[in-house]
Amino acid sequence: MQYYNQNTLVYLNDEFVKANQAGVDLFGQSLHYGYGAFEGLRAYNTHNGTRIFKAEAHFERLRKSCEALRLPYTWDNRTLIEKTYELLEANNLRAAYIRPLVFSGSNMHLTSSDQANIMIAAWEWGPYLGQNLLRVNISSIERPNAKSFPIEAKASGQYINSILATSDAQRHGFDEALLLDQEGFVAQASSENIFIEKDFKIFTPPLENVFPGITRQTVINICKELGFDIIEKKLTVQDIYTADSAFLSGTAAEIIGIKQVDHVTYKEEWEHSIGASIQRKYKNLVLEQENYEVII
Structure with a gap:
């Protein structure tokens, strides 16, 4: 499936940028060694408007995952949740799957990174395994x-x-x-x-x-x-x-x-x-x- 088009925005290090212009660090540990942490959240179109289910619990688990991996986590979760709602609105999404990703900076050593970035993306996605038994x-x-x-x-x-x-x-x-x-x-x-x-x-x-x-x-x-x-x-x-x-x-x-x-x-x-x-x-x-x- 296609996760983004030329107009899709992602949240990257305090900015909303187009997904096809975000760029990739070719010397990052996340790319070479899988050294990163991520989360998966869902937003639902409820009678109270768009609501992210258990947003606080998910972002807190992201923080704890980074802590377990010794990845820097310098962001305020409340701010990240606010930015996630802004991201949904910017992409005109009422119900969506949300993917925050913390990834490291350039480092080819097998040592914990002292730099980290955060990206948040969202797209329309039905149940991951479908609806059939x-x-x-x-x-x-x-x-x-x-x-x-x-x-x-x-x-x-x-x-x-x-x-x-x-x-x-x-x-x-x-x-x-x-x-x-x-x-x-x-x-x-x-x-x-x-x-x-x-x-x-x-x-x-x-x-x-x-x-x-x-x-x-x-x-x-x-x-x-x-x-x-x-x-x-x-x-x-x-x-x-x-x-x-x-x-x-x-x-x-x-x-x-x-x-x-x-x-x-x-x-x-x-x-x-x-x-x-x-x-x-x-x-x-x-x-x-x-x-x-x-x-x-």
């Missing part, structure tokens, strides 16, 4: 070891792992991949967290080896609000195969159900699952629709 495979590619990398950081270079896993899944006819950790437990999808339903309870892996998704936490909060049991525990591949249903969560993907994992097709109709109720509640939440109906 997913076919997922268990990947042969593992989730990075928590002792070798700050996996709680949304770091650019780490997503090579995700690209390889997703590309391999699609080559084998699947939509997305599930990654195991170094102990063989299910961690997460390439860029989403996983939840399964079993015996009217919801289970999800603990944070030990998974990314601390903001949407993941939102799902946990929704479960508690709706009175569903939500349990964090290590999940085996067999747990995934024998679940009643399953779904993924993420800012880009939102909430999306899984139809099949490897050779196993879930028998429970998605529309009748707890996950579908959570999906409806999440949609009402991001659209700021207070009068919602949840059908079990």
